Amino acid sequence: MLSVERLDYAKAPVQKVEAIAALLGRRPELRGRLRFRLVCPPPEAGITSYDTTRQLLERRISEVNRAWGGGGWQPIEYLPRSLPFTEVIDHYLAADVFWVTSLQDGMNLTAKEFVAAQRAANRSGVLVLSRHTGAASQLGTAALLTDPHSPADLVDTLHQALTLAPEERRIRLERLADLLGHHHLADWAADITTAIRSHGDPRRGPQDPDRSHSSDTDAPAAGRFPVGGRGGRLRGARQGPGMGTHVLASSCGARVSRPAVTGPAGRLRCTHGNDLVDRGLFGVFLANHFNHGLVAGRRSSCCRCLP
Incomplete structure:
Protein backbone atom coordinates (compact mmCIF):
# COMPACT_ATOMS: atom_id res chain seq x y z
CA MET A 1 0.00 0.00 0.00
CA LEU A 2 1.21 3.48 -0.82
CA SER A 3 0.46 7.08 0.08
CA VAL A 4 2.32 10.06 -1.40
CA GLU A 5 1.46 13.34 0.28
CA ARG A 6 3.02 16.32 2.00
CA LEU A 7 3.04 16.42 5.79
CA ASP A 8 -0.32 17.95 6.67
CA TYR A 9 -2.87 17.02 9.32
CA ALA A 10 -5.56 17.51 6.65
CA LYS A 11 -4.14 14.50 4.77
CA ALA A 12 -4.95 12.37 7.87
CA PRO A 13 -1.57 10.60 8.10
CA VAL A 14 -2.04 9.67 11.75
CA GLN A 15 -5.45 8.18 10.98
CA LYS A 16 -3.75 5.96 8.39
CA VAL A 17 -1.32 4.61 10.98
CA GLU A 18 -4.17 3.93 13.41
CA ALA A 19 -6.04 2.08 10.65
CA ILE A 20 -3.00 -0.11 9.93
CA ALA A 21 -2.77 -1.03 13.61
CA ALA A 22 -6.49 -1.79 13.76
CA LEU A 23 -6.36 -3.90 10.60
CA LEU A 24 -3.46 -5.97 11.93
CA GLY A 25 -5.35 -6.46 15.17
CA ARG A 26 -8.38 -7.68 13.25
CA ARG A 27 -6.46 -9.77 10.72
CA PRO A 28 -3.21 -10.92 12.38
CA GLU A 29 -2.54 -13.27 9.44
CA LEU A 30 -1.49 -10.15 7.51
CA ARG A 31 1.54 -9.85 9.75
CA GLY A 32 4.64 -10.16 7.59
CA ARG A 33 2.60 -9.78 4.39
CA LEU A 34 1.29 -6.22 4.54
CA ARG A 35 3.47 -3.14 4.07
CA PHE A 36 2.35 0.47 4.05
CA ARG A 37 4.80 2.90 2.45
CA LEU A 38 4.18 6.53 3.41
CA VAL A 39 6.06 9.09 1.32
CA CYS A 40 5.53 12.23 3.35
CA PRO A 41 7.89 15.16 2.65
CA PRO A 42 7.94 17.96 5.21
CA PRO A 43 6.46 21.40 4.55
CA GLU A 44 8.59 24.30 3.40
CA ALA A 45 11.46 25.30 5.66
CA GLY A 46 10.42 27.65 8.42
CA ILE A 47 6.83 26.38 8.73
CA THR A 48 6.42 25.03 12.25
CA SER A 49 2.63 24.71 12.43
CA TYR A 50 2.81 21.03 11.47
CA ASP A 51 5.37 20.06 14.12
CA THR A 52 2.69 18.57 16.36
CA THR A 53 1.37 16.42 13.52
CA ARG A 54 4.88 15.25 12.63
CA GLN A 55 5.74 14.36 16.21
CA LEU A 56 2.51 12.42 16.73
CA LEU A 57 2.86 10.67 13.36
CA GLU A 58 6.43 9.56 13.98
CA ARG A 59 5.63 8.41 17.52
CA ARG A 60 2.69 6.29 16.36
CA ILE A 61 4.69 4.81 13.47
CA SER A 62 7.40 3.74 15.91
CA GLU A 63 4.85 2.27 18.32
CA VAL A 64 3.01 0.30 15.62
CA ASN A 65 6.25 -0.98 14.09
CA ARG A 66 7.48 -2.11 17.52
CA ALA A 67 4.18 -3.80 18.33
CA TRP A 68 3.82 -5.71 15.08
CA GLY A 69 7.22 -5.84 13.42
CA GLY A 70 9.71 -8.68 13.62
CA GLY A 71 12.03 -10.84 11.59
CA GLY A 72 13.21 -7.93 9.48
CA TRP A 73 9.64 -6.89 8.60
CA GLN A 74 7.83 -3.74 9.68
CA PRO A 75 4.28 -2.83 8.66
CA ILE A 76 5.03 0.87 8.00
CA GLU A 77 7.83 2.25 5.89
CA TYR A 78 8.10 6.01 6.44
CA LEU A 79 9.91 8.22 3.91
CA PRO A 80 9.86 11.79 5.27
CA ARG A 81 11.49 13.42 2.25
CA SER A 82 10.79 14.54 -1.29
CA LEU A 83 11.59 12.04 -4.03
CA PRO A 84 12.52 12.51 -7.70
CA PHE A 85 9.48 12.00 -9.88
CA THR A 86 11.06 8.97 -11.55
CA GLU A 87 11.26 7.33 -8.12
CA VAL A 88 7.67 8.29 -7.35
CA ILE A 89 6.64 6.54 -10.57
CA ASP A 90 8.48 3.42 -9.38
CA HIS A 91 6.46 3.51 -6.18
CA TYR A 92 3.21 4.00 -8.10
CA LEU A 93 3.98 0.95 -10.22
CA ALA A 94 4.95 -1.22 -7.23
CA ALA A 95 1.80 -0.43 -5.23
CA ASP A 96 -1.16 -2.81 -5.05
CA VAL A 97 -3.24 -0.13 -3.31
CA PHE A 98 -2.95 3.67 -3.41
CA TRP A 99 -4.47 5.22 -0.29
CA VAL A 100 -5.80 8.79 -0.13
CA THR A 101 -7.48 9.77 3.15
CA SER A 102 -7.69 13.57 3.01
CA LEU A 103 -10.10 15.19 5.43
CA GLN A 104 -10.63 17.88 2.80
CA ASP A 105 -8.76 18.25 -0.46
CA GLY A 106 -8.85 19.68 -3.93
CA MET A 107 -8.13 17.77 -7.11
CA ASN A 108 -5.59 15.44 -5.46
CA LEU A 109 -3.22 15.01 -8.34
CA THR A 110 -1.38 12.00 -6.87
CA ALA A 111 -4.48 9.82 -7.21
CA LYS A 112 -4.60 10.65 -10.91
CA GLU A 113 -0.87 10.11 -11.34
CA PHE A 114 -1.26 6.65 -9.80
CA VAL A 115 -4.06 5.73 -12.20
CA ALA A 116 -2.13 7.02 -15.23
CA ALA A 117 1.04 5.14 -14.26
CA GLN A 118 -0.77 1.89 -13.51
CA ARG A 119 -2.74 2.00 -16.74
CA ALA A 120 0.32 2.80 -18.86
CA ALA A 121 2.11 -0.24 -17.40
CA ASN A 122 -0.96 -2.50 -17.70
CA ARG A 123 -1.18 -2.95 -13.94
CA SER A 124 -4.31 -3.34 -11.81
CA GLY A 125 -3.75 -1.34 -8.64
CA VAL A 126 -6.69 -0.29 -6.48
CA LEU A 127 -7.41 3.34 -5.64
CA VAL A 128 -8.83 3.97 -2.16
CA LEU A 129 -9.99 7.57 -2.22
CA SER A 130 -11.40 9.86 0.44
CA ARG A 131 -14.89 10.96 -0.44
CA HIS A 132 -13.84 14.45 0.67
CA THR A 133 -11.42 14.99 -2.23
CA GLY A 134 -12.25 16.80 -5.43
CA ALA A 135 -11.08 13.74 -7.38
CA ALA A 136 -13.88 11.68 -5.80
CA SER A 137 -16.46 13.51 -7.91
CA GLN A 138 -14.66 12.34 -11.05
CA LEU A 139 -13.29 8.93 -10.01
CA GLY A 140 -15.69 7.88 -7.27
CA THR A 141 -17.64 5.35 -9.31
CA ALA A 142 -14.51 3.24 -9.89
CA ALA A 143 -12.41 3.97 -6.80
CA LEU A 144 -13.19 2.58 -3.37
CA LEU A 145 -14.45 5.60 -1.44
CA THR A 146 -13.60 5.93 2.22
CA ASP A 147 -14.45 8.34 5.02
CA PRO A 148 -11.37 9.37 7.02
CA HIS A 149 -13.63 10.76 9.75
CA SER A 150 -14.71 7.17 10.50
CA PRO A 151 -11.92 4.90 11.83
CA ALA A 152 -14.06 1.83 11.21
CA ASP A 153 -14.70 2.81 7.60
CA LEU A 154 -10.99 3.38 6.99
CA VAL A 155 -10.23 -0.17 8.16
CA ASP A 156 -13.16 -1.78 6.34
CA THR A 157 -12.37 -0.09 3.02
CA LEU A 158 -8.67 -0.87 3.28
CA HIS A 159 -9.45 -4.53 3.94
CA GLN A 160 -11.81 -4.56 0.95
CA ALA A 161 -9.07 -3.15 -1.28
CA LEU A 162 -6.60 -5.81 -0.16
CA THR A 163 -9.04 -8.64 -0.82
CA LEU A 164 -10.55 -7.62 -4.18
CA ALA A 165 -10.52 -10.37 -6.80
CA PRO A 166 -7.98 -9.85 -9.62
CA GLU A 167 -10.69 -9.42 -12.25
CA GLU A 168 -12.47 -6.73 -10.24
CA ARG A 169 -9.17 -4.94 -9.71
CA ARG A 170 -8.56 -4.94 -13.45
CA ILE A 171 -12.07 -3.70 -14.27
CA ARG A 172 -11.86 -0.91 -11.71
CA LEU A 173 -8.49 0.30 -12.98
CA GLU A 174 -9.70 0.33 -16.59
CA ARG A 175 -12.76 2.29 -15.52
CA LEU A 176 -10.59 4.75 -13.58
CA ALA A 177 -8.44 5.31 -16.66
CA ASP A 178 -11.56 5.94 -18.77
CA LEU A 179 -12.88 8.42 -16.22
CA LEU A 180 -9.53 10.16 -16.10
CA GLY A 181 -9.61 10.58 -19.86
Whole structure:
Protein backbone atom coordinates (compact mmCIF):
# COMPACT_ATOMS: atom_id res chain seq x y z
CA MET A 1 0.00 0.00 0.00
CA LEU A 2 1.21 3.48 -0.82
CA SER A 3 0.46 7.08 0.08
CA VAL A 4 2.32 10.06 -1.40
CA GLU A 5 1.46 13.34 0.28
CA ARG A 6 3.02 16.32 2.00
CA LEU A 7 3.04 16.42 5.79
CA ASP A 8 -0.32 17.95 6.67
CA TYR A 9 -2.87 17.02 9.32
CA ALA A 10 -5.56 17.51 6.65
CA LYS A 11 -4.14 14.50 4.77
CA ALA A 12 -4.95 12.37 7.87
CA PRO A 13 -1.57 10.60 8.10
CA VAL A 14 -2.04 9.67 11.75
CA GLN A 15 -5.45 8.18 10.98
CA LYS A 16 -3.75 5.96 8.39
CA VAL A 17 -1.32 4.61 10.98
CA GLU A 18 -4.17 3.93 13.41
CA ALA A 19 -6.04 2.08 10.65
CA ILE A 20 -3.00 -0.11 9.93
CA ALA A 21 -2.77 -1.03 13.61
CA ALA A 22 -6.49 -1.79 13.76
CA LEU A 23 -6.36 -3.90 10.60
CA LEU A 24 -3.46 -5.97 11.93
CA GLY A 25 -5.35 -6.46 15.17
CA ARG A 26 -8.38 -7.68 13.25
CA ARG A 27 -6.46 -9.77 10.72
CA PRO A 28 -3.21 -10.92 12.38
CA GLU A 29 -2.54 -13.27 9.44
CA LEU A 30 -1.49 -10.15 7.51
CA ARG A 31 1.54 -9.85 9.75
CA GLY A 32 4.64 -10.16 7.59
CA ARG A 33 2.60 -9.78 4.39
CA LEU A 34 1.29 -6.22 4.54
CA ARG A 35 3.47 -3.14 4.07
CA PHE A 36 2.35 0.47 4.05
CA ARG A 37 4.80 2.90 2.45
CA LEU A 38 4.18 6.53 3.41
CA VAL A 39 6.06 9.09 1.32
CA CYS A 40 5.53 12.23 3.35
CA PRO A 41 7.89 15.16 2.65
CA PRO A 42 7.94 17.96 5.21
CA PRO A 43 6.46 21.40 4.55
CA GLU A 44 8.59 24.30 3.40
CA ALA A 45 11.46 25.30 5.66
CA GLY A 46 10.42 27.65 8.42
CA ILE A 47 6.83 26.38 8.73
CA THR A 48 6.42 25.03 12.25
CA SER A 49 2.63 24.71 12.43
CA TYR A 50 2.81 21.03 11.47
CA ASP A 51 5.37 20.06 14.12
CA THR A 52 2.69 18.57 16.36
CA THR A 53 1.37 16.42 13.52
CA ARG A 54 4.88 15.25 12.63
CA GLN A 55 5.74 14.36 16.21
CA LEU A 56 2.51 12.42 16.73
CA LEU A 57 2.86 10.67 13.36
CA GLU A 58 6.43 9.56 13.98
CA ARG A 59 5.63 8.41 17.52
CA ARG A 60 2.69 6.29 16.36
CA ILE A 61 4.69 4.81 13.47
CA SER A 62 7.40 3.74 15.91
CA GLU A 63 4.85 2.27 18.32
CA VAL A 64 3.01 0.30 15.62
CA ASN A 65 6.25 -0.98 14.09
CA ARG A 66 7.48 -2.11 17.52
CA ALA A 67 4.18 -3.80 18.33
CA TRP A 68 3.82 -5.71 15.08
CA GLY A 69 7.22 -5.84 13.42
CA GLY A 70 9.71 -8.68 13.62
CA GLY A 71 12.03 -10.84 11.59
CA GLY A 72 13.21 -7.93 9.48
CA TRP A 73 9.64 -6.89 8.60
CA GLN A 74 7.83 -3.74 9.68
CA PRO A 75 4.28 -2.83 8.66
CA ILE A 76 5.03 0.87 8.00
CA GLU A 77 7.83 2.25 5.89
CA TYR A 78 8.10 6.01 6.44
CA LEU A 79 9.91 8.22 3.91
CA PRO A 80 9.86 11.79 5.27
CA ARG A 81 11.49 13.42 2.25
CA SER A 82 10.79 14.54 -1.29
CA LEU A 83 11.59 12.04 -4.03
CA PRO A 84 12.52 12.51 -7.70
CA PHE A 85 9.48 12.00 -9.88
CA THR A 86 11.06 8.97 -11.55
CA GLU A 87 11.26 7.33 -8.12
CA VAL A 88 7.67 8.29 -7.35
CA ILE A 89 6.64 6.54 -10.57
CA ASP A 90 8.48 3.42 -9.38
CA HIS A 91 6.46 3.51 -6.18
CA TYR A 92 3.21 4.00 -8.10
CA LEU A 93 3.98 0.95 -10.22
CA ALA A 94 4.95 -1.22 -7.23
CA ALA A 95 1.80 -0.43 -5.23
CA ASP A 96 -1.16 -2.81 -5.05
CA VAL A 97 -3.24 -0.13 -3.31
CA PHE A 98 -2.95 3.67 -3.41
CA TRP A 99 -4.47 5.22 -0.29
CA VAL A 100 -5.80 8.79 -0.13
CA THR A 101 -7.48 9.77 3.15
CA SER A 102 -7.69 13.57 3.01
CA LEU A 103 -10.10 15.19 5.43
CA GLN A 104 -10.63 17.88 2.80
CA ASP A 105 -8.76 18.25 -0.46
CA GLY A 106 -8.85 19.68 -3.93
CA MET A 107 -8.13 17.77 -7.11
CA ASN A 108 -5.59 15.44 -5.46
CA LEU A 109 -3.22 15.01 -8.34
CA THR A 110 -1.38 12.00 -6.87
CA ALA A 111 -4.48 9.82 -7.21
CA LYS A 112 -4.60 10.65 -10.91
CA GLU A 113 -0.87 10.11 -11.34
CA PHE A 114 -1.26 6.65 -9.80
CA VAL A 115 -4.06 5.73 -12.20
CA ALA A 116 -2.13 7.02 -15.23
CA ALA A 117 1.04 5.14 -14.26
CA GLN A 118 -0.77 1.89 -13.51
CA ARG A 119 -2.74 2.00 -16.74
CA ALA A 120 0.32 2.80 -18.86
CA ALA A 121 2.11 -0.24 -17.40
CA ASN A 122 -0.96 -2.50 -17.70
CA ARG A 123 -1.18 -2.95 -13.94
CA SER A 124 -4.31 -3.34 -11.81
CA GLY A 125 -3.75 -1.34 -8.64
CA VAL A 126 -6.69 -0.29 -6.48
CA LEU A 127 -7.41 3.34 -5.64
CA VAL A 128 -8.83 3.97 -2.16
CA LEU A 129 -9.99 7.57 -2.22
CA SER A 130 -11.40 9.86 0.44
CA ARG A 131 -14.89 10.96 -0.44
CA HIS A 132 -13.84 14.45 0.67
CA THR A 133 -11.42 14.99 -2.23
CA GLY A 134 -12.25 16.80 -5.43
CA ALA A 135 -11.08 13.74 -7.38
CA ALA A 136 -13.88 11.68 -5.80
CA SER A 137 -16.46 13.51 -7.91
CA GLN A 138 -14.66 12.34 -11.05
CA LEU A 139 -13.29 8.93 -10.01
CA GLY A 140 -15.69 7.88 -7.27
CA THR A 141 -17.64 5.35 -9.31
CA ALA A 142 -14.51 3.24 -9.89
CA ALA A 143 -12.41 3.97 -6.80
CA LEU A 144 -13.19 2.58 -3.37
CA LEU A 145 -14.45 5.60 -1.44
CA THR A 146 -13.60 5.93 2.22
CA ASP A 147 -14.45 8.34 5.02
CA PRO A 148 -11.37 9.37 7.02
CA HIS A 149 -13.63 10.76 9.75
CA SER A 150 -14.71 7.17 10.50
CA PRO A 151 -11.92 4.90 11.83
CA ALA A 152 -14.06 1.83 11.21
CA ASP A 153 -14.70 2.81 7.60
CA LEU A 154 -10.99 3.38 6.99
CA VAL A 155 -10.23 -0.17 8.16
CA ASP A 156 -13.16 -1.78 6.34
CA THR A 157 -12.37 -0.09 3.02
CA LEU A 158 -8.67 -0.87 3.28
CA HIS A 159 -9.45 -4.53 3.94
CA GLN A 160 -11.81 -4.56 0.95
CA ALA A 161 -9.07 -3.15 -1.28
CA LEU A 162 -6.60 -5.81 -0.16
CA THR A 163 -9.04 -8.64 -0.82
CA LEU A 164 -10.55 -7.62 -4.18
CA ALA A 165 -10.52 -10.37 -6.80
CA PRO A 166 -7.98 -9.85 -9.62
CA GLU A 167 -10.69 -9.42 -12.25
CA GLU A 168 -12.47 -6.73 -10.24
CA ARG A 169 -9.17 -4.94 -9.71
CA ARG A 170 -8.56 -4.94 -13.45
CA ILE A 171 -12.07 -3.70 -14.27
CA ARG A 172 -11.86 -0.91 -11.71
CA LEU A 173 -8.49 0.30 -12.98
CA GLU A 174 -9.70 0.33 -16.59
CA ARG A 175 -12.76 2.29 -15.52
CA LEU A 176 -10.59 4.75 -13.58
CA ALA A 177 -8.44 5.31 -16.66
CA ASP A 178 -11.56 5.94 -18.77
CA LEU A 179 -12.88 8.42 -16.22
CA LEU A 180 -9.53 10.16 -16.10
CA GLY A 181 -9.61 10.58 -19.86
CA HIS A 182 -7.25 12.97 -21.59
CA HIS A 183 -8.32 16.30 -20.16
CA HIS A 184 -5.13 18.30 -19.73
CA LEU A 185 -4.27 19.89 -16.41
CA ALA A 186 -3.43 23.15 -18.12
CA ASP A 187 -6.87 23.21 -19.74
CA TRP A 188 -8.48 22.65 -16.35
CA ALA A 189 -6.46 25.49 -14.83
CA ALA A 190 -7.22 27.79 -17.79
CA ASP A 191 -10.95 27.12 -17.36
CA ILE A 192 -10.70 28.09 -13.70
CA THR A 193 -8.73 31.29 -14.29
CA THR A 194 -11.04 32.30 -17.14
CA ALA A 195 -14.07 31.82 -14.90
CA ILE A 196 -12.42 33.91 -12.17
CA ARG A 197 -11.62 36.74 -14.60
CA SER A 198 -15.15 36.73 -15.98
CA HIS A 199 -16.70 36.61 -12.53
CA GLY A 200 -14.58 39.55 -11.38
CA ASP A 201 -16.18 41.87 -13.94
CA PRO A 202 -19.92 41.12 -14.55
CA ARG A 203 -19.81 43.16 -17.75
CA ARG A 204 -17.41 40.63 -19.30
CA GLY A 205 -18.58 37.32 -20.56
CA PRO A 206 -16.53 34.12 -20.83
CA GLN A 207 -13.30 34.62 -22.70
CA ASP A 208 -11.06 32.35 -24.67
CA PRO A 209 -8.09 31.82 -22.30
CA ASP A 210 -5.77 32.09 -25.31
CA ARG A 211 -7.10 35.58 -26.09
CA SER A 212 -7.59 37.01 -22.60
CA HIS A 213 -4.00 38.32 -22.43
CA SER A 214 -3.34 38.92 -26.08
CA SER A 215 -3.01 42.18 -27.96
CA ASP A 216 -2.46 43.15 -31.56
CA THR A 217 1.26 42.72 -31.04
CA ASP A 218 0.68 39.18 -29.81
CA ALA A 219 -0.84 37.94 -33.07
CA PRO A 220 1.04 34.78 -34.05
CA ALA A 221 3.43 34.98 -36.91
CA ALA A 222 3.91 32.03 -39.26
CA GLY A 223 5.16 29.02 -37.38
CA ARG A 224 4.94 30.79 -33.99
CA PHE A 225 2.34 30.74 -31.23
CA PRO A 226 1.68 33.34 -28.51
CA VAL A 227 2.47 32.45 -24.92
CA GLY A 228 -0.58 33.34 -22.82
CA GLY A 229 -0.09 36.08 -20.26
CA ARG A 230 3.66 36.52 -20.75
CA GLY A 231 4.08 37.92 -24.23
CA GLY A 232 6.72 35.36 -25.14
CA ARG A 233 6.65 33.13 -28.19
CA LEU A 234 7.49 29.63 -29.11
CA ARG A 235 10.64 29.19 -31.12
CA GLY A 236 10.42 26.89 -34.10
CA ALA A 237 6.97 25.44 -33.38
CA ARG A 238 5.14 24.31 -36.49
CA GLN A 239 2.47 21.90 -37.66
CA GLY A 240 3.73 18.39 -38.33
CA PRO A 241 2.06 15.33 -39.83
CA GLY A 242 0.35 13.07 -37.35
CA MET A 243 0.91 15.36 -34.36
CA GLY A 244 -1.81 15.62 -31.75
CA THR A 245 -2.87 18.52 -29.59
CA HIS A 246 -0.51 19.50 -26.78
CA VAL A 247 -0.60 22.02 -23.97
CA LEU A 248 2.84 23.31 -23.09
CA ALA A 249 4.23 25.33 -20.22
CA SER A 250 7.61 26.53 -19.05
CA SER A 251 9.08 26.67 -15.57
CA CYS A 252 8.78 30.46 -15.57
CA GLY A 253 5.01 30.24 -15.93
CA ALA A 254 4.85 31.06 -19.62
CA ARG A 255 2.11 28.99 -21.18
CA VAL A 256 1.18 27.89 -24.70
CA SER A 257 -2.30 26.52 -25.18
CA ARG A 258 -3.07 23.85 -27.73
CA PRO A 259 -0.36 24.17 -30.37
CA ALA A 260 0.43 21.21 -32.60
CA VAL A 261 4.17 20.86 -32.91
CA THR A 262 6.78 18.65 -34.47
CA GLY A 263 9.38 16.90 -32.41
CA PRO A 264 9.43 16.23 -28.68
CA ALA A 265 7.61 19.02 -26.84
CA GLY A 266 10.17 19.10 -24.07
CA ARG A 267 12.84 20.64 -26.28
CA LEU A 268 10.88 23.74 -27.30
CA ARG A 269 11.61 26.97 -25.43
CA CYS A 270 9.81 30.20 -24.71
CA THR A 271 11.58 33.51 -25.27
CA HIS A 272 12.63 33.50 -21.62
CA GLY A 273 14.86 30.55 -22.48
CA ASN A 274 12.90 28.02 -20.44
CA ASP A 275 12.08 24.57 -21.74
CA LEU A 276 8.44 23.93 -22.56
CA VAL A 277 6.91 20.70 -21.28
CA ASP A 278 4.03 18.54 -22.49
CA ARG A 279 0.93 18.64 -20.30
CA GLY A 280 -0.39 15.34 -21.60
CA LEU A 281 -1.56 12.49 -19.40
CA PHE A 282 1.96 11.79 -18.12
CA GLY A 283 2.79 10.24 -21.47
CA VAL A 284 6.06 12.16 -21.72
CA PHE A 285 6.99 11.22 -18.17
CA LEU A 286 6.21 7.56 -18.57
CA ALA A 287 7.75 7.14 -22.01
CA ASN A 288 11.03 8.59 -20.87
CA HIS A 289 10.89 6.88 -17.49
CA PHE A 290 10.70 3.50 -19.17
CA ASN A 291 13.54 4.57 -21.47
CA HIS A 292 15.87 5.04 -18.50
CA GLY A 293 15.42 8.61 -17.39
CA LEU A 294 13.65 11.87 -18.02
CA VAL A 295 14.80 14.33 -20.63
CA ALA A 296 15.91 17.66 -19.16
CA GLY A 297 13.11 20.20 -19.13
CA ARG A 298 10.25 17.72 -18.82
CA ARG A 299 10.07 17.37 -15.06
CA SER A 300 7.65 20.26 -14.51
CA SER A 301 4.63 18.47 -15.97
CA CYS A 302 2.22 19.51 -13.23
CA CYS A 303 0.08 22.59 -12.69
CA ARG A 304 2.71 24.24 -10.44
CA CYS A 305 4.15 26.08 -13.46
CA LEU A 306 0.90 27.75 -14.49
CA PRO A 307 0.63 31.53 -14.19
